[in-house]
Amino acid sequence: MNLKKSIRDKYETVIGLEVHAQLRTESKIFAADATTYGDVPNTNISVITLAHPGTLPKFNRKALGYAIKMGLACNCEITRENIFDRKNYFYPDLPKGYQLTQDKTPICQGGYVKIKNGEGVEKKLTLHKIHLEEDAGKSIHLSGEEDTLIDFNRAGVPLIEIVTEPVLRSAEEAGLLLSEIRKLVRYLEICDGNMEQGSLRCDANVSIMLKGASAYGEKVEVKNMNSIRNVQRAIEYEIKRQINLIEAREEVVSETRTFNADTYTTASMRTKETLNDYRYFPDPDLSPVVVSESWLEKLKREMPVLPDQLMEKFTSHYKLPEYDALFLTETREIAAYFEEICLKDGHPKSVSNWMMGPVKSVLNDNNWQITDFPIDANTMAALIQMVLDDVLSFTVASRQVFPELLKNPDQDPLSIAKEHHLIQQNDTDSIQPIIDEVIARFPDKVKAYRHGKKGLIGMFMGEVMKKSKVKVDPKLANELLRKTLG
Numbered sequence: 001m002n003l004k005k006s007i008r009d010k011y012e013t014v015i016g017l018e019v020h021a022q023l024r025t026e027s028k029i030f031a032a033d034a035t036t037y038g039d040v041p042n043t044n045i046s047v048i049t050l051a052h053p054g055t056l057p058k059f060n061r062k063a064l065g066y067a068i069k070m071g072l073a074c075n076c077e078i079t080r081e082n083i084f085d086r087k088n089y090f091y092p093d094l095p096k097g098y099q100l101t102q103d104k105t106p107i108c109q110g111g112y113v114k115i116k117n118g119e120g121v122e123k124k125l126t127l128h129k130i131h132l133e134e135d136a137g138k139s140i141h142l143s144g145e146e147d148t149l150i151d152f153n154r155a156g157v158p159l160i161e162i163v164t165e166p167v168l169r170s171a172e173e174a175g176l177l178l179s180e181i182r183k184l185v186r187y188l189e190i191c192d193g194n195m196e197q198g199s200l201r202c203d204a205n206v207s208i209m210l211k212g213a214s215a216y217g218e219k220v221e222v223k224n225m226n227s228i229r230n231v232q233r234a235i236e237y238e239i240k241r242q243i244n245l246i247e248a249r250e251e252v253v254s255e256t257r258t259f260n261a262d263t264y265t266t267a268s269m270r271t272k273e274t275l276n277d278y279r280y281f282p283d284p285d286l287s288p289v290v291v292s293e294s295w296l297e298k299l300k301r302e303m304p305v306l307p308d309q310l311m312e313k314f315t316s317h318y319k320l321p322e323y324d325a326l327f328l329t330e331t332r333e334i335a336a337y338f339e340e341i342c343l344k345d346g347h348p349k350s351v352s353n354w355m356m357g358p359v360k361s362v363l364n365d366n367n368w369q370i371t372d373f374p375i376d377a378n379t380m381a382a383l384i385q386m387v388l389d390d391v392l393s394f395t396v397a398s399r400q401v402f403p404e405l406l407k408n409p410d411q412d413p414l415s416i417a418k419e420h421h422l423i424q425q426n427d428t429d430s431i432q433p434i435i436d437e438v439i440a441r442f443p444d445k446v447k448a449y450r451h452g453k454k455g456l457i458g459m460f461m462g463e464v465m466k467k468s469k470v471k472v473d474p475k476l477a478n479e480l481l482r483k484t485l486g
């Protein structure tokens with residue numbers, strides 16, 4: 001489905017996201033059942049989760065603490081008296097016939113998340129609220145199986161729902177916001193942020209309007225995207241679909257649509273008219289939960305360093321370019337590893353180059369997290385220092401010593417370099433013979449050089465480096481070469 005740029009440019013896109021994050025508590029929000037992902041279906045289902053008559057929910061305060069931390073990280077106002085409401089509807093994966101949620105008293109109100117687009121422009125995206133609620137079970141549709149299977153293990157797992165104001169203007173911004181939210185929940189260690197496994201989920205509300213219009217258009221809610229990329233694809237598709245409708249003088253119907261990950265399209269699930277009236281009312285089995293001043297202060301003290309603060313430190317204290325700092329603060333663990341190397345080795349930009357070059361490609365190739373990376377910070381620092389001290393060239397260090405270290409992370413880089421005769425030759429005596437040999441091999445080129453074809457220096461350098469197996473110090477070799485060629 002294509003759209004002419006001139007037509008697309010007439011319209012503005014309006015997007016609001018509803019992001020669900022499963023909290024990493026060990027037990028559920030109102031019961032002691034385990035929350036582990038991937039357990040045998042229907043094994044973590046106590047009578048409370050199944051809502052047997054006469055059972056009473058018991059509130060897990062840890063979940064509220066996690067939600068408050070997210071609120072603090074997003075500059076929200078924290079609600080002191082929290083009431084849990086029943087949201088009533090029938091669905092096979094909802095054993096109680098209602099979901100416990102916060103209707104009138106979301107734990108966090110207002111606030112914002114900062115994003116920066118590709119051009120470096122910063123934008124504060126306003127949040128409407130963050131509330132706490134319980135997850136539903138999961139319907140499983142196996143191929144070849146006629147019946148729908150139900151797994152209640154997930155029912156009652158704590159969730160926060162982060163609701164933005166309709167302040168996003170493009171699929172790119174939605175992607176940036178989701179990356180930022182994922183980064184925050186991981187820094188706070190309140191959610192693993194895994195979209196494929198569904199511990200982070202996002203519904204996108206999308207509408208379009210003529211540029212400069214005073215009222216928003218009719219919005220469509222899109223569900224079932226299991227990656228940030230797919231959220232962006234779903235939004236892109238919706239923008240085109242809606243513009244085409246308006247251009248054809250048809251109406252955009254306010255409805256819920258589902259994303260198809262094979263075709264990158266969306267299809268109608270239900271229109272808003274058929275939506276339930278949820279008849280919210282406060283759960284009579286749960287008393288209001290009060291956030292005391294002292295608890296709030298304790299939570300504030302427990303807040304970890306956040307990505308923003310680390311960015312500031314990495315750009316001003318370590319004087320790294322923003323591009324480097326962004327990569328190095330992607331996770332707490334990468335940042336910690338980088339800083340540990342820096343402690344031993346005083347040259348942050350060199351350490352950063354190693355992190356963004358050889359280390360990153362090893363992580364990508366093996367699908368590793370930094371925590372899977374086998375070489376410890378001390379050893380990396382020693383290797384990097386050898387390059388700084390001109391004991392090894394960067395090329396030899398990264399292409400020969402580094403791969404050996406990956407195989408034997410307990411060895412030290414100096415012994416590897418010695419064993420494989422890789423120590424750089426920094427003295428005239430060892431380099432000059434190589435240069436003489438190369439010059440003797442190319443008499444014509446030497447003549448041409450002496451007649452003014454100075455560009456040939458690159459070719460001579462290449463030969464010297466090749467002949468020495470990249471072991472000579474390139475600066476010194478270049479100097480000697482020029483001198484010898486005259």
Ligand code: ADP
Nearest residue numbers: 014015016017164165166205206207216217219
């Ligand atoms: P509903 O009552 O249909 O659930 P809400 O007002 O609760 O709608 O908003 C849900 C989400 O939709 C919020 O993230 C909000 O920012 C977003 N939203 C509201 N109006 C629009 C609109 N016209 N276009 C895009 N998103 C919108």
Ligand code: MG
Nearest residue numbers: 018163205221
């Ligand atoms: Mg809503």
